[in-house]
Amino acid sequence: MDALTEATAEAIAQQHWGLRARARALPSHSDRNFLLRGEDGARFVLKLAHPSWSFADIDLENQAMLALAAREPALGCPRVHPARDGAYLLALPVAGETRLVRLLDFVPGETYAEVIGTLGSRRRAALHDSLGRAVGRLTRGLAGFTHPAAAREHDWNLMRLSEALRELEHLADAELRALVRRHAEAFCPQIPAWRVSLPIQVLHNDANDRNVIVDAAGDTPRVSAIIDFGDTCTSFRLADLAIACAYALQYEDDPLACARRIVAGYLAEQPLLRRELAALHAFILARLCQSILMATRAAREQPGNDFAFVSQAGVRRLLQRLSDVDGTTLVEPFLESARD
Known part of the structure; x- marks a missing residue:
């Protein structure tokens, strides 16, 4: 049985980002991604990286997006949201293994x-x-x-x-x-x-x-x-x-x-x-x-x-x-x- 359920995603979002939302699994080849819809209708994507990804690799993605958001706001790219502790990337035990987890804006279009x-x-x-x-x-x-x-x-x-x-x-x-x-x-x-x-x-x-x-x-x-x-x-x-x-x-x-x-x-x-x-x-x-x-x-x-x-x-x-x-x-x- 897959322990990375929509309920698991909802619990992670609430515990670490203070976000009460309903989750829906999104298709992905190796990572696990969930579309979250908050109580106010705002949409986010909770991304749980495949265990093969290193912290440095995912942090590179995050820091590049953060740099672009600051330097080129007209470009448009997913916004990375800090967790309650201020971190943009969390290493969490999920379903018996450590997953790198982050929360991004859902990009419409x-x-x-x-x-x-x-x-x-x-x-x-x-x-x-x-x-x-x-x-x-x-x-x-x-x-x-x-x-x-x-x-x-x-x-x-x-x-x-x-x-x-x-x-x-x-x-x-x-x-x-x-x-x-x-x-x-x-x-x-x-x-x-x-x-x-x-x-x-x-x-x-x-x-x-x-x-x-x-x-x-x-x-x-x-x-x-x-x-x-x-x-x-x-x-x-x-x-x-x-x-x-x-x-x-x-x-x-x-x-x-x-x-x-x-x-x-x-x-x-x-x-x-x-x-x-x-x-x-x-x-x-x-x-x-x-x-x-x-x-x-x-x-x-x-x-x-x-x-x-x-x-x-x-x-x-x-x-x-x-x-x-x-x-x-x-x-x-x-x-x-x-x-x-």
């Missing part, structure tokens, strides 16, 4: 993936601009932020793409395997030089179409929040923009026009060096390759984890479409005004 297909061309273009601006604020808000765990060796860090290349032999589709090899092996040898020449900072590292929350009410849809800081790490500043593009472009008949709108929105909030812009196309291709390689690994190690494959059709299709596009085409309108 629909995901980018849910909304984008419902929009006409004008509203879609507005959302592309808003996405770029939101990710620009994300970059700007985390600039200078430090945390001991941010230097962790994260599998989804593009700096470590070469380690994912071992999955190539397990990629069954020969044509796709050749495409991934071509772009990943072109990217990886440049990483040492980029470590010297490109800005590096703490990143969200996962602004994908299911972590971007959209307010679609009204005439102009906008990104209202970015959630899920579980992949936060130190990497190339450029990577968050590349990641956002890699997922948003999958929905478009004209991915280059979409990318330019996202980049324009981003640059309105956060300037990039000319050499960063010049590398953006390669970074987008690298993230697509990384997604395919990581999904290939998940297929071997976690065959029941359907979430790992949720974006794969779009990722593979976009990789094929962008493969033979000249690297400067995407950013050509912005290069003249950029400076190194």
Whole structure:
């Protein structure tokens, strides 16, 4: 019998946060999350981390969200609530094991993936601009932020793409395997030089179409929040923009026009060096390759984890479409005004 029940979540919320609320379990692959509705109607999420997570890893997420709330309040991200003792993260005995527990605001809205297909061309273009601006604020808000765990060796860090290349032999589709090899092996040898020449900072590292929350009410849809800081790490500043593009472009008949709108929105909030812009196309291709390689690994190690494959059709299709596009085409309108 599962001891992590809704009644358990309600008891934890009341004892440690003084919150009287009704709980409802939320779907999650490894953590246990509960939606809490307070007596006044306010909604929260109680998150009980899987025992494999370290205190430092979860504290990194919390501190990044707290920094963004203070520096970029217009961005929107889950607000972390201190417990009665003032701590933002508690180690509690739950169901016979220690769980790291925290309380966040519930972020209302629909995901980018849910909304984008419902929009006409004008509203879609507005959302592309808003996405770029939101990710620009994300970059700007985390600039200078430090945390001991941010230097962790994260599998989804593009700096470590070469380690994912071992999955190539397990990629069954020969044509796709050749495409991934071509772009990943072109990217990886440049990483040492980029470590010297490109800005590096703490990143969200996962602004994908299911972590971007959209307010679609009204005439102009906008990104209202970015959630899920579980992949936060130190990497190339450029990577968050590349990641956002890699997922948003999958929905478009004209991915280059979409990318330019996202980049324009981003640059309105956060300037990039000319050499960063010049590398953006390669970074987008690298993230697509990384997604395919990581999904290939998940297929071997976690065959029941359907979430790992949720974006794969779009990722593979976009990789094929962008493969033979000249690297400067995407950013050509912005290069003249950029400076190194």
